[in-house]
Each structure stands twice: as structure tokens, then as C-alpha cells.
Amino acid sequence: MFPAAAKATVRLLERLGHEVVFPEGQTCCGQMHVNTGYQEQAVPLVRRHVRVFDPYDVIVAPSGSCVGSVRHQHAMVARRAGDVRLASRAESVAARTFELSELLVDVLGVTDVGAFFPHRVTYHPTCHSLRMLGVGDRPVRLLRAVRGLDLVELPAAEQCCGFGGTFAVKNADTSTAMLADKMRHVLSTGADVCAAGDASCLMHIGGGLSRLRTGVRTVHLAEILASTEQGGTMSERSEPVVAS
Incomplete structure (x- = not known):
């Protein structure tokens, strides 16, 4: 619905000298399902998320909401479903997942990204x-x-x-x-x-x-x-x- 934020994230990180990959196989992280009580239905989404993003060094999302779900819900959902291996992999992906401002300040160590916005x-x-x-x-x-x-x-x-x-x-x-x-x-x-x-x-x-x-x-x-x-x-x- 609002692709501009994702496109801007790619432009920003590429301007800072990083290689950015946008995996086409990604879907919803499953937060909507978990928050409304459909944890069983969220399991395939968690499994897909882990499979798609596990190969990468760092995962970033311009959304505190989605990153919050990846960090605090994915492993829990997998564990409740009895899939211990998925829970472990989800924790590994979650540890490499950052909200945009976290990635810039904490991981990349930058606050001045060279932006200009006269408003x-x-x-x-x-x-x-x-x-x-x-x-x-x-x-x-x-x-x-x-x-x-x-x-x-x-x-x-x-x-x-x-x-x-x-x-x-x-x-x-x-x-x-x-x-x-x-x-x-x-x-x-x-x-x-x-x-x-x-x-x-x-x-x-x-x-x-x-x-x-x-x-x-x-x-x-x-x-x-x-x-x-x-x-x-x-x-x-x-x-x-x-x-x-």
C-alpha cells in the first residue's frame, strides 16, 4: 500500500555504500495473524520468512511494528507449534533484524546520512x-x-x-x-x-x-x-x- 518507504530505504542504504537485496519471495511477517489470535495460521508465514531471510547478514525493515513481530513473536509462535528447529532459526534471523534507525545508528554507526529536507x-x-x-x-x-x-x-x-x-x-x-x-x-x-x-x-x-x-x-x-x-x-x- 505504501511502497515509498521501502524504496527510500533501498536508496538510502545504497547511497551509504551497502549492497541491498530485496527478496521477491517475502510475504507478510504474520503479525496480523498472531495479534488476532490466529497463531496456527501464522506458522507458515514464519517458516517462509525464516527461509527467505536466513541467507543474509543483516535484515532491515522501515517498520518498528514488523521488526517487533520478528523479534518477539516468531520464535514464540514456532515453539508453541512444537517446531523447535524453526524456533531456533527464527531466533537467529531475529538477532540480525533491525528497524531502520537502529541499523543506521547502532550497526552502521552513522547519524548524519547526508540528507537534505528543507521543511x-x-x-x-x-x-x-x-x-x-x-x-x-x-x-x-x-x-x-x-x-x-x-x-x-x-x-x-x-x-x-x-x-x-x-x-x-x-x-x-x-x-x-x-x-x-x-x-x-x-x-x-x-x-x-x-x-x-x-x-x-x-x-x-x-x-x-x-x-x-x-x-x-x-x-x-x-x-x-x-x-x-x-x-x-x-x-x-x-x-x-x-x-x-
């Missing part, structure tokens, strides 16, 4: 990246290093936007009220862009802002970091193969 931006830390992965201030550190970007602190930033997957469907009134709070805080910053690291939150917040005709855009963190003034590339250097 007033506020950042919403998504629940899974904040609470499941503990990415902390890594995304903010990356944004602060972007040339031309005016980063404005978002009030009550750590409050959930109200999406929560099926929560938005099953508890629509509560979800809408939470979204209203989030939009009010976004608009109070005077930012023209609200950034985040998960497409689901961006879809929820962006939909609300669009319906109100606020003129505020939602943009994935990867798209900001992939933006450059002239579209140039940084010097190549030998690095691990990264699967996205």
Missing part, C-alpha cells in the same frame, strides 16, 4: 518502535542531522495515535478520540510534515489530517533520510549485505 517537521514515535524495540532517540538524532530540516518537538509525543491495527476497527470511537488528540498536538507545532517510522501510524494520522484539510503531510522517516539536495551518492565502502 518544518515534528516526529511521532510509534508504539512498537518505542515500547517493543526501545529505539529511544535514534530517529530524532537522525532527523537533527538532516540539513535544512527544522525539527519541532511534538507535545505528548509518546501517546498512542489510536490506530493499533484492529483496535481502530473494533474500538472506533476510542480510536477516533485518540487520533483527535494526536492531530491537535501535531497542529500545535506549526509543522508542515509529521514524520514517523511505521506506515500504519502514518496512514491513521495522515488520513485524519487530510480529512480536516490541514495541509500537513505525513512522511516516513526513510523518505526524509533518503532525500538529498542533488540526488548524489556517498562514497562507496565495503559493508555487510543487507536484506530489506
